[in-house]
Amino acid sequence: MHPARARRLKLVVIMLIGVFIAGGFAFLAFKENLMLYFTPSEVAAGKAPTGQRFNIGGMVVDGSVIKSSQSVDVQFDVTDYDKTIRIKFADILPDLFREGQAIIAKGKLNTEGVFIADEVLAKHDETYMPKEVADSLKHKNKPGYDKTKPSPSPSPSPSP
Amino acid sequence: MYRWFHQLGSPPTFYKWSGQWLPWLTFVCITLFVVGLYGGLVYAPADYLQKDSFRIIYVHVPAAWMSMFVYVVMAFSGAIALIWHIKLSEIMMLSSASIGASFTFIALITGSIWGKPTWGTWWEWGDARLLSELLLLFLYIGIIGLYSAIEDKRKAAEAVSILALVGIVNIPIIHYSVIFLNTLHQGPTVSKFDSPSIETSMLIPLLIMALAFKLFYIIVLLMRSRNELLWRERRSQWVRNIIKGTGNV
Amino acid sequence: MYEFLHMGGYGGYIWSAYGITAIVLTLSIVLPIIQSRKNHKRIEHMLEQEQD
Numbered sequence: 001m002h003p004a005r006a007r008r009l010k011l012v013v014i015m016l017i018g019v020f021i022a023g024g025f026a027f028l029a030f031k032e033n034l035m036l037y038f039t040p041s042e043v044a045a046g047k048a049p050t051g052q053r054f055n056i057g058g059m060v061v062d063g064s065v066i067k068s069s070q071s072v073d074v075q076f077d078v079t080d081y082d083k084t085i086r087i088k089f090a091d092i093l094p095d096l097f098r099e100g101q102a103i104i105a106k107g108k109l110n111t112e113g114v115f116i117a118d119e120v121l122a123k124h125d126e127t128y129m130p131k132e133v134a135d136s137l138k139h140k141n142k143p144g145y146d147k148t149k150p151s152p153s154p155s156p157s158p159s160p
Numbered sequence: 161m162y163r164w165f166h167q168l169g170s171p172p173t174f175y176k177w178s179g180q181w182l183p184w185l186t187f188v189c190i191t192l193f194v195v196g197l198y199g200g201l202v203y204a205p206a207d208y209l210q211k212d213s214f215r216i217i218y219v220h221v222p223a224a225w226m227s228m229f230v231y232v233v234m235a236f237s238g239a240i241a242l243i244w245h246i247k248l249s250e251i252m253m254l255s256s257a258s259i260g261a262s263f264t265f266i267a268l269i270t271g272s273i274w275g276k277p278t279w280g281t282w283w284e285w286g287d288a289r290l291l292s293e294l295l296l297l298f299l300y301i302g303i304i305g306l307y308s309a310i311e312d313k314r315k316a317a318e319a320v321s322i323l324a325l326v327g328i329v330n331i332p333i334i335h336y337s338v339i340f341l342n343t344l345h346q347g348p349t350v351s352k353f354d355s356p357s358i359e360t361s362m363l364i365p366l367l368i369m370a371l372a373f374k375l376f377y378i379i380v381l382l383m384r385s386r387n388e389l390l391w392r393e394r395r396s397q398w399v400r401n402i403i404k405g406t407g408n409v
Numbered sequence: 410m411y412e413f414l415h416m417g418g419y420g421g422y423i424w425s426a427y428g429i430t431a432i433v434l435t436l437s438i439v440l441p442i443i444q445s446r447k448n449h450k451r452i453e454h455m456l457e458q459e460q461d
Contacts, residue, residue, distance in 0.1 A: 008243045016325060023329035034341050036286040055286065057342060094280030096209065104344055121280045124209060126349040127357040128217070134208030201427075206417065213419040219430040262437045270426040277422050376434065383441040387448055394452045403452050 037104050040083040048109070056085065056115055057104045057123065065099055078103065078115075089117040096122035169248050171389050172398040178382045185379050192372035199365025207362075216274040218365055221349075222373035224267035227296060228331050230260035230377060234303075235328040238321030247392070248385070250317045253324065254307060255384035259377055261300035268293060279344055288337035289345035292330055299327040 001009070027034075037057035038048040048054050058078035065076040073090045076099075087105050097103060097120065107117035129137075200218030207214035237253035240246055271290070272282045284290055303320050310316035338347045350356040356363055393399050416423045 005243055012239050012242055012325065015322075016328075019326050019329050023333070027333065031341065034288045034337075036284070036288070036341070036343050039342075094278075096278055096280070101209075119281075121284070121344060122278060123344055124278055124346055125357075126346040128207050128210075128214055128349065128362050129359045130205035130361070131208040132205075133359060201423075202413070211419065212416040213422055215416070215419075215423050216426045219427055223430065259437055262433050266430050266433050269429050273422050273426040273429075277419055376438075380437050380441060383438070383445070387441055387444045390445075390452070391448050394455065399452065400456060403449060403456060 039080040040078060040085040041080050043085055043109070043115075044083040050109065053106065053108055055104055055106050056087070057102065058085070059102050060097070060099050062099045078105070085113070085115055087115045087117050087120075089120050091118070091120075093120055094122040096124055169246055171248070171393050171396075174248060175386060175389060175398070175402070178386055182379065182382055185375055185382075189372055189375040189379055192368055192375060196365050196368035196372050199368055204362045204365050205359075210278055213274065213277045214362075216270055218369045220267060220270040220274055221366060222370040223263045223270065224293070225370060226373045226377055227260060227264040227267050227293070228334060229374070230256050230263060231296065231299070231324075231328065231331060234260060235324040238324040241317060242321045242325075248389070250321075251385045251388045251392075252381065253321060254317070255381050255388060257300055257303045257307075257320075259380045259384070261297060261304065263373070263377075264293065264297040264300055268297060275344075281344075284344045287344045288341045289334065289343050292334040292337055295330055296327075296334065299323075299330065303327075 037055035040056065040058050042048060043056060048056070056078065058080050061077040061079050061084060065074065067074050071090070072092055073088070074093065075086065075088050077084050077086050079085075087107075089105065089107075102123040102125070104121045104123055105115060105117035106119040106121075107115055110116050196218065200215055204215070204218075206212045234253050234256035237249040237256065241250035241253055268290075271293075275284075276282050303323055306323060307313075307316045307320045310319060335348075337343060338345050349358050350363070350366070358366070390399055390402070414420050414424070
């Protein structure tokens, strides 16, 4: 190879290596800040900011949803299969909100350890199937959450 | 192989060759779009959870894939242009930037429209996937802007190549953000390493649409490159022959 | 037909997503065509001037 080209090739390779190393360190350094929500276990361990707004993510526990008959007030529990936290919310829930579904709630923890949410987002997983297939799957393993896929858990472990 | 590559790199050969291929590519691309749209909007059944709203996947995911693919092609062409000073790779890098920006824009907008009925929000500022894809759009716009801002076009192409190469670090961040970080955006559905988490009847239209988008990119890339090439070489004999419509290229 | 356009209530979302995609893709293909015509005219003009 022409020496000038070889030199430029070397420079480009060195630049790329440098950029990826710097990017990797930056990613690790800001990883905590890039997390969108805390899991109930992290909240229980006191990792979430107290007295401040933060986000909490988890699975809505089956049978925990209590809707008020007079208003839009709703209360439900959110779990990461380890710790569970109660959430209260006084607004309209997203269409995809249901028991066994992952959600993200935004708000504050009150003094009794109940999370007062002012916004609730539904988090769906990456599985897509027709209704008939979903129904037949449900019949096969009835109680509890659909654990056939490892992914619906919003735990920070490398899931999907 | 090298000889073939070298010949293709010669402007008149590229111009002639691409001109012959374009009508065929366009025909196949339109066919794929028709079949893919029918598959996505009619043939595929509604999702059990998201119902019909999941059909946005057929434009959102191909656009998002292409937004990253085009960036990699662009950065790679930039590297070749930097090292070997091949004119054609410089032109391909510049031609990729605007179509890449278009794909990124489509991915962001359709994602936002999909987010409203499913997540319950148009946009989430704390989501790493959304932010890194937005950064990708800014990178494309920055590349287009930087090229037009520098007077000396040779210097401009060099600067743009370096910016494209530095920005490539964003690509793995986009891809892995949903795996290593907790985000509102779900994980990848179609991955090479395991079986996709999507029913076959829903997957096939997605793959057809992805192929249609890829062909669309190739078509636009060829068209833009031909334009740029013709203009740059306007003083050469082969361009004169084309414009006058006399004889071969 | 109505059912198809309605998309189970998600019609507005789906058709706006597909519509914006169609507009952006159409622009991406039309702009280079316009550019090509312009280039041809400019080069033609250039060659004519040379002959004078």
